[in-house]
Amino acid sequence: MRNDLELDAIIEDYLLGKLNPQETEAFEQLRRNDATIDHKVVSHKVFLHNMEEYAEQLRLKEQLDAIHSEIDVDAISAQVGPHPSKVVQLWRKHKSAIAVAASFIVLSFVSIYSIQHNSQQTDKYVQLSKQVNNSLKTQNNLIRKISSDNTPVNKLTNPGNFGGTGFAVSTNGYIATNLHVIKDADSVYIQNSDGESFKVKVVHRDSEYDIAILKIDDKNFRNLSALPYTIKKNSTGVGENVYTWGYPKDDAVLGEGYVSSKSGFIGDTTQYQVAIPLNPGNSGGPLLDNNGNLVGIISGKETAAEGASFAVKSKYILEAMRAIPQDSLGKKLTVNKKSILSGMRRDKQIEKLQDYVFMIKVYN
Amino acid sequence: MNNGLKSSVPTDREVILGILNNSGDTLNKLYKAHFAMILQFILNNNGNEDDAKDVYQEAIIILYNKVKEGNFELSSKLKTYIYSVCRRIWLKKLTQNSKKTGNITDYEDVFVVEEDVEHHEEKDAAFVKMQSALEHLGEPCKTIIQDFYINNLSMQDICEKFGYTNTDNAKTQKYKCLQRLKKIFFQH
Numbered sequence: 001m002r003n004d005l006e007l008d009a010i011i012e013d014y015l016l017g018k019l020n021p022q023e024t025e026a027f028e029q030l031r032r033n034d035a036t037i038d039h040k041v042v043s044h045k046v047f048l049h050n051m052e053e054y055a056e057q058l059r060l061k062e063q064l065d066a067i068h069s070e071i072d073v074d075a076i077s078a079q080v081g082p083h084p085s086k087v088v089q090l091w092r093k094h095k096s097a098i099a100v101a102a103s104f105i106v107l108s109f110v111s112i113y114s115i116q117h118n119s120q121q122t123d124k125y126v127q128l129s130k131q132v133n134n135s136l137k138t139q140n141n142l143i144r145k146i147s148s149d150n151t152p153v154n155k156l157t158n159p160g161n162f163g164g165t166g167f168a169v170s171t172n173g174y175i176a177t178n179l180h181v182i183k184d185a186d187s188v189y190i191q192n193s194d195g196e197s198f199k200v201k202v203v204h205r206d207s208e209y210d211i212a213i214l215k216i217d218d219k220n221f222r223n224l225s226a227l228p229y230t231i232k233k234n235s236t237g238v239g240e241n242v243y244t245w246g247y248p249k250d251d252a253v254l255g256e257g258y259v260s261s262k263s264g265f266i267g268d269t270t271q272y273q274v275a276i277p278l279n280p281g282n283s284g285g286p287l288l289d290n291n292g293n294l295v296g297i298i299s300g301k302e303t304a305a306e307g308a309s310f311a312v313k314s315k316y317i318l319e320a321m322r323a324i325p326q327d328s329l330g331k332k333l334t335v336n337k338k339s340i341l342s343g344m345r346r347d348k349q350i351e352k353l354q355d356y357v358f359m360i361k362v363y364n
Numbered sequence: 365m366n367n368g369l370k371s372s373v374p375t376d377r378e379v380i381l382g383i384l385n386n387s388g389d390t391l392n393k394l395y396k397a398h399f400a401m402i403l404q405f406i407l408n409n410n411g412n413e414d415d416a417k418d419v420y421q422e423a424i425i426i427l428y429n430k431v432k433e434g435n436f437e438l439s440s441k442l443k444t445y446i447y448s449v450c451r452r453i454w455l456k457k458l459t460q461n462s463k464k465t466g467n468i469t470d471y472e473d474v475f476v477v478e479e480d481v482e483h484h485e486e487k488d489a490a491f492v493k494m495q496s497a498l499e500h501l502g503e504p505c506k507t508i509i510q511d512f513y514i515n516n517l518s519m520q521d522i523c524e525k526f527g528y529t530n531t532d533n534a535k536t537q538k539y540k541c542l543q544r545l546k547k548i549f550f551q552h
Contacts, residue, residue: 080404
């Protein structure tokens with residue numbers, strides 16, 4: 001026991017480096033020779049290390065306790081602890097969720113407000129377009145003003161004050177055109193592609209669809225041969241290529257384009273919108289598709305927009321024609337039959353077509 | 365919250381350097397800087413002030429040891445680190461006490477500190493082992509050992525304190541105590 005204690009003392013001194021060199025040498029010799037002593041040294045080393053760590057942690061804890069005692073814990077816990085009031089507790093717990101909800105509500109208000117705001121703008125837009133509408137009630141009807149100093153094309157006729165285009169709807173001299181072309185006329189003449197003029201009388205006015213039917217009332221008029229075009233009863237699809245043949249000047253002009261919308265000016269469903277550059281004088285001209293079907297009557301264009309022209313749908317021509325006594329029409333337009341223009345090249349179609357399209361001259 | 369304390373919050377670099385240089389002042393500032401945060405966390409998650417103190421001190425010790433061991437890499441703010449460690453410790457304690465843990469109310473960002481906490485637990489186990497061994501030792505051995513190994517008193521001081529006739533007697537007593545302590549320590 002006594003020896004054990006001495007040994008422990010020596011081991012500790014050895015580990016702490018308190019032995020002098022000779023003693024260290026001697027002890028290491030002993031340690032090498034005696035496994036028991038070596039084991040004791042190792043275990044004591046482990047123990048000392050543990051003790052050291054223990055001491056260090058203990059000191060640190062004491063230090064922390066000392067610091068902790070300086071803190072007024074109660075004051076802070078009163079501040080940050082759970083509030084006796086459930087409401088405050090809820091608020092603290094769900095602060096972030098409440099914040100999210102609040103911002104969502106704010107956002108919805110903002111979007112609702114902006115939607116309302118936007119719709120107010122739309123209203124203004126509608127109103128604006130109505131104004132446009134009003135100013136366009138003069139809707140630029142494509143009536144050509146023929147200047148009075150125009151040289152007469154044909155010595156048999158006088159130049160008219162206004163002009164437009166019309167086309168035959170029967171072989172015996174019924175001509176369709178726009179009502180606005182002949183509206184304020186004292187007398188109306190038509191002139192064919194050969195320059196011959198014939199007097200016509202207005203037999204039907206359809207102000208609803210802006211269509212007028214004229215009848216050639218001239219003894220020089222000889223009946224036309226069969227009409228090359230047929231009339232299309234159904235409406236034409238957007239994108240369909242169409243063309244018109246009309247008299248914006250003293251000679252006929254071809255205008256080509258496509259149906260760009262199924263409704264006309266400000267959503268007028270009796271009209272198509274067509275993308276054909278048109279000029280005054282084109283009014284009343286036939287609008288035909290590639291197969292030679294009559295799909296409409298050119299009626300006007302929008303001044304505010306480029307390339308937006310309008311044509312009254314062909315079925316309203318049919319309606320207007322019903323107003324004429326059917327037996328007096330003779331060989332009239334046929335519906336949805338294959339036209340002889342079908343499959344022809346455009347120049348051949350025009351060649352056939354030109355005898356049936358007339359310049360309309362209006363005097364007042 | 366607590367502007368007086370906040371104003372003296374040391375920067376993370378200062379803290380690390382302070383711990384490495386054994387600066388008590390830095391430790392003091394660090395401790396006071398983040399206690400309120402942990403107190404709030406514990407109080408609002410089924411804990412009391414004492415729990416907060418225990419958990420917080422444990423976290424500070426973990427940080428301290430990690431810095432001392434020289435393998436602390438500042439990958440996030442110290443504040444976040446401390447919070448994460450506390451959270452981890454507190455969650456473990458809650459699970460141990462089978463209190464409800466479903467809904468932890470967080471106040472800060474959290475990142476993974478499992479390894480550090482586990483490492484600390486091993487260390488802490490050794491600490492507890494030594495502590496209980498000392499408790500088992502009984503007086504006067506416990507005080508002698510503590511005075512010598514922890515408070516670094518000399519044998520002379522101990523001799524006088526305990527009224528031994530000479531230092532050799534005191535030394536013999538100390539080694540007797542030490543032998544018993546080692547026995548207890550290594551037995552457990």
